[in-house]
Amino acid sequence: MLKSRFTGQAGKMLRAAVRELRKFAYAPPIRRPQIGIVRRRPRVGVALGGGFARGLAHIGVLKVLVENKVAIDALAGTSIGGVVAAGLASGCTIEEMVAAARKTRWSSFARWTFPRLGFATNERLESFLLKTLPCRTFEQLKLPLAIVAADLTTGEAVIFREGDLMVPLRASCSFPGLFVPIEDGGRLLLDGAIVNSVPVSALSGMDLILAVHIRSNGLNRRPASLFDVVGESFRITQSLNESSWRDHCDLAIEPDLGDFRWDDFGRADELIAAGEVAARKALPALRHLLCERAAEPGCGPQKQVSAPYAQELTKAAGPGLTWPPPKTSP
Numbered sequence: 001m002l003k004s005r006f007t008g009q010a011g012k013m014l015r016a017a018v019r020e021l022r023k024f025a026y027a028p029p030i031r032r033p034q035i036g037i038v039r040r041r042p043r044v045g046v047a048l049g050g051g052f053a054r055g056l057a058h059i060g061v062l063k064v065l066v067e068n069k070v071a072i073d074a075l076a077g078t079s080i081g082g083v084v085a086a087g088l089a090s091g092c093t094i095e096e097m098v099a100a101a102r103k104t105r106w107s108s109f110a111r112w113t114f115p116r117l118g119f120a121t122n123e124r125l126e127s128f129l130l131k132t133l134p135c136r137t138f139e140q141l142k143l144p145l146a147i148v149a150a151d152l153t154t155g156e157a158v159i160f161r162e163g164d165l166m167v168p169l170r171a172s173c174s175f176p177g178l179f180v181p182i183e184d185g186g187r188l189l190l191d192g193a194i195v196n197s198v199p200v201s202a203l204s205g206m207d208l209i210l211a212v213h214i215r216s217n218g219l220n221r222r223p224a225s226l227f228d229v230v231g232e233s234f235r236i237t238q239s240l241n242e243s244s245w246r247d248h249c250d251l252a253i254e255p256d257l258g259d260f261r262w263d264d265f266g267r268a269d270e271l272i273a274a275g276e277v278a279a280r281k282a283l284p285a286l287r288h289l290l291c292e293r294a295a296e297p298g299c300g301p302q303k304q305v306s307a308p309y310a311q312e313l314t315k316a317a318g319p320g321l322t323w324p325p326p327k328t329s330p
Contacts, residue, residue: 040294048085049081049212052175052263076199078149078191085145100132138161198211208290251285
C-alpha cells in the first residue's frame with residue numbers, strides 16, 4: 001500500500017514535469033531588441049588654413065558641419081583660420097560668426113605704421129577679438145584648440161594650446177612683410193602659414209582629420225605692388241610644401257575662391273557661401289569616412305547599440321562611394 005502511494009506521487013510529479021517541459025518547448029519566442037556591436041563615434045579634428053579675407057570661407061564650411069551634426073572634437077588653425085577656429089571653440093554660434101564677418105574691415109584689426117619690421121600693426125586685432133570672443137584663455141574654451149605661429153629666428157612651428165589666447169592669435173595673423181612680428185617669450189613670431197599652411201599636425205589623438213585649404217590661384221597678371229610680390233612668394237612656398245599637410249589628413253575641403261582678392265572683406269557673404277558649397281560637396285565622402293572609422297578596431301572601446309542604429313550608420317555612407325580615392329604615382 002505504501003509502495004502504491006509512492007508510485008502514484010512519483011507519477012504525478014513526472015506528469016507535471018512533462019507539462020512544464022511542453023509549455024517551454026512550444027512557447028512563442030520572446031522578442032528581444034537586436035544588438036549589434038559597433039565602435040564608438042570617431043573623434044573628428046578640423047584644421048583651418050590661412051587665407052586673409054578669403055579665409056572667411058571657413059565659416060561656411062563650419063556652418064555645414066554644424067547643420068549636419070558632424071561632431072567636432074578638436075580644432076587647429078593658422079592665421080585667419082585660427083581666428084575662425086577660436087570663434088567656434090569659444091562657443092560662438094555660426095550666426096554670431098557670420099555677423100562679425102560682415103562687420104570686419106581692414107581697420108577692424110590693423111593700422112598703418114612706420115615701415116621698419118612691417119608696414120602695419122595688428123594691435124587692433126586684440127580689441128576686435130576681446131569684443132567678439134567670449135573666452136580670453138585656452139582653458140576657457142569649449143573645445144580643444146591649437147593655434148600655430150612661426151618663429152622667425154629658428155623657422156620652427158610654435159603651437160599654442162594653453163594660457164592667453166590673444167597673443168597667439170595676433171602672432172598667427174602677422175603676415176610677413178605686411179605686419180610687424182609679435183614678440184612673445186623672447187621670440188619673434190609670424191604668420192603660422194609660413195611653416196604649416198593647414199595645421200593638421202597640431203591635431204593629435206584624432207580618428208579623422210578634416211583639412212580646409214584656402215587655395216590661391218595666383219595673380220594671373222604682373223605684380224603691381226610690394227604686397228603682390230610678397231603674396232606670390234608666399235603662395236609658391238606653400239604650394240611646394242603642400243604634401244606636408246595633405247598626406248596627413250583624411251579629407252581636404254578646398255572652396256573655389258578664384259574670383260576673390262586677399263583683402264575682399266566687403267564680400268563676406270559670398271565668401272561664406274563659397275565655403276558652404278565646398279563643404280556640401282564633401283559631405284558624402286565625409287559620411288563615408290565616419291562610417292569606416294566607426295568600424296575600425298583602433299577607433300576606441302566597443303559598446304553595444306541597437307541594430308537599427310547600426311543600420312542607419314551603414315546607410316549614411318551613401319551608395320557607390322569609395323573614399324579616399326587611391327593615390328596615383330606622380
